Amino acid sequence: MFAYIVRRLFAGVIMLVAMSMITFVLFFASPIDPARFACGKICSPEQIAQVRKGLGFDQPVWEQWKNFAVGVVKGRDYPEDESLRKSAPNLVAHCPAPCLGYSNVNVATVTSEFKTRIPVSFSLAIMAFIMWIVGGVGLGVIAALTKGSIIDRSVVGVSLIFFAFPTFFVGLFLLKFLAIKWGVFPVPNYISIADGGVWNWLVNLVLPGLTLALFYMAGYVRMSRAFVLESMGEDYLRTAKAKGLAPRKILFKHTMRAALTPLVTMAGLDLAGLLGGAIITERVFNYNGLGKLAVDSIAVYDLPTIVGLVLLLGSFVIVANIIVDILYAFIDPRVRVG
Numbered sequence: 001m002f003a004y005i006v007r008r009l010f011a012g013v014i015m016l017v018a019m020s021m022i023t024f025v026l027f028f029a030s031p032i033d034p035a036r037f038a039c040g041k042i043c044s045p046e047q048i049a050q051v052r053k054g055l056g057f058d059q060p061v062w063e064q065w066k067n068f069a070v071g072v073v074k075g076r077d078y079p080e081d082e083s084l085r086k087s088a089p090n091l092v093a094h095c096p097a098p099c100l101g102y103s104n105v106n107v108a109t110v111t112s113e114f115k116t117r118i119p120v121s122f123s124l125a126i127m128a129f130i131m132w133i134v135g136g137v138g139l140g141v142i143a144a145l146t147k148g149s150i151i152d153r154s155v156v157g158v159s160l161i162f163f164a165f166p167t168f169f170v171g172l173f174l175l176k177f178l179a180i181k182w183g184v185f186p187v188p189n190y191i192s193i194a195d196g197g198v199w200n201w202l203v204n205l206v207l208p209g210l211t212l213a214l215f216y217m218a219g220y221v222r223m224s225r226a227f228v229l230e231s232m233g234e235d236y237l238r239t240a241k242a243k244g245l246a247p248r249k250i251l252f253k254h255t256m257r258a259a260l261t262p263l264v265t266m267a268g269l270d271l272a273g274l275l276g277g278a279i280i281t282e283r284v285f286n287y288n289g290l291g292k293l294a295v296d297s298i299a300v301y302d303l304p305t306i307v308g309l310v311l312l313l314g315s316f317v318i319v320a321n322i323i324v325d326i327l328y329a330f331i332d333p334r335v336r337v338g
Contacts, residue, residue: 004329012322017069019314024065027307028057037303040105051104055304056080071099078102100311101304105297110308113293117277120190121289123201124281125274127209132216133267139217140224141256147229155221163218171211171284179207188285208285212278216270223266227259234258257331264327272320276313 028034035052036043043051052058055078056067067076075097093109095102101110143155162170178184185207193201231237232255240250277291286292290309297305 001329005326008322008325012318015318016315019318020069020311021065023307023310023314024061024068027303027310028064029061033057034303037301038104039301041301053081054079054084055102055104068099068101071095071097071101073097075099100308103302103305105300105302106305110305113305114290114308114312117288117290117293119192120287121275121277121282121291123190123205124208124212124278124287124289125271127202127205128212128216128274128278129267129271131209131213132220135213136217136220137224137263140221141228141251143221143225144228144232145251152225156225159218159221162214165215167211167215167278167280168284170214171208171281174207174211175285188287190287208278208281208287211281211284212274220263220266224259224263227262228255231255231258261328261331264324264331268320268324268327269317272316273313275316276309 033048033052035048035055035057038055038057039048039051056064059067059080067080070076076095076099078093078095093102095109095111099109099111100114102108103110103113106113139155139159143152146152175188179187186203188204188207191200191204196204237250237254240254275290277289277294279291279295281287282289282291283295290312293305294309296302297309
C-alpha cells in the first residue's frame with residue numbers, strides 16, 4: 001500500500017512539472033508579446049518595455065520557467081532585472097513562496113490575490129459538493145431500488161429537467177424568488193467564519209451552493225442509478241442473496257462498494273474543477289472567488305494572474321487525481337496491484 005501511494009505521488013509531481021512547462025510554452029512562446037498583455041489594456045510602448053524587462057519577459061521561455069519554478073519553492077523579487085532592483089530599491093516587490101507571479105495591473109503578487117479568493121471558491125465548492133453527493137447518490141440509489149416504479153421515473157425525470165437548465169438561470173431564479181421576493185434566505189453575501197461565525201457563513205452559501213449542486217446532482221442521480229443497477233446484476237450479489245444475507249447488508253457492503261469506484265472519479269474531478277472557480281455562479285451572486293477573478297483578469301489583460309489561475313486549476317485537477325487513485329486502493333484492493 002505504501003509503495004502504491006509513493007508511486008502515485010511521484011507521478012503527480014512529474015505531471016505538475018510537465019503541466020507548468022506546457023503552460024509556459026502556450027502563453028509565453030507565442031508570437032504575441034506577453035508584456036503587452038501583462039501591462040494592461042492601455043499602455044504606452046515605454047510602459048510595455050518596462051514591464052517586459054521588469055517581469056523578465058525579455059528572457060528565453062525556459063529561463064522564465066526556471067525562475068518561476070525557483071520562485072514557487074523559494075520565492076523571488078520583482079522587478080526581475082537586477083539592475084532595476086538596485087536603481088530603485090523602494091520599488092522592489094518580494095513574492096514569498098509559493099510565488100505564482102506578479103500582477104502589474106493590480107500592483108500585487110498573484111499569490112496575494114489568490115489568498116483572498118481561494119476561501120470563497122473553496123467554501124462554495126465544498127457546500128455544493130456535499131449537496132450533490134448526498135442528494136445525487138441518495139436519489140440515484142432510491143431510483144435503482146425502485147426500478148420501473150413511479151418513484152424511479154419521477155426522480156430521473158426531475159433530474160433531467162434540472163440538468164437542462166443553464167446554471168445562470170437557476171441562480172437568478174433562486175436569487176429572485178427565494179432571497180429577494182419571498183425572503184426565505186438572505187441575499188447571499190460571502191462572510192467568512194472569522195467575521196460572521198459558522199451560521200452566517202453557512203446560510204450565505206446555501207443558494208449559490210444549491211445552484212451548482214442542482215446541475216451536478218442531475219448527472220449523479222443518473223450515473224448512481226446506472227452503476228447500482230449494474231452492480232446488482234453481478235453473480236456474487238445473487239449468491240449473497242441466495243445465502244440469505246440481509247438486503248441492507250448486501251446494499252451497503254457489496255453493491256455500493258462496487259458502484260462507488262466510478263463515482264469517486266467523477267466526484268474528484270468535478271470538485272477540482274469547482275475549486276478553480278465557478279465562474280457563472282460567482283458572477284451571478286457577486287462572490288469574489290477565483291472564477292470572478294478569472295473574468296476580471298481577462299477583461300483587463302492581466303496575463304500573470306491568468307497564467308497563475310491556469311496553473312492553480314491544473315494543480316487542483318492533478319492533486320484530485322492522486323487522491324482518487326489512493327481512494328481506489330481502499331475501495332477496491334485490486335487496484336493496488338496496478
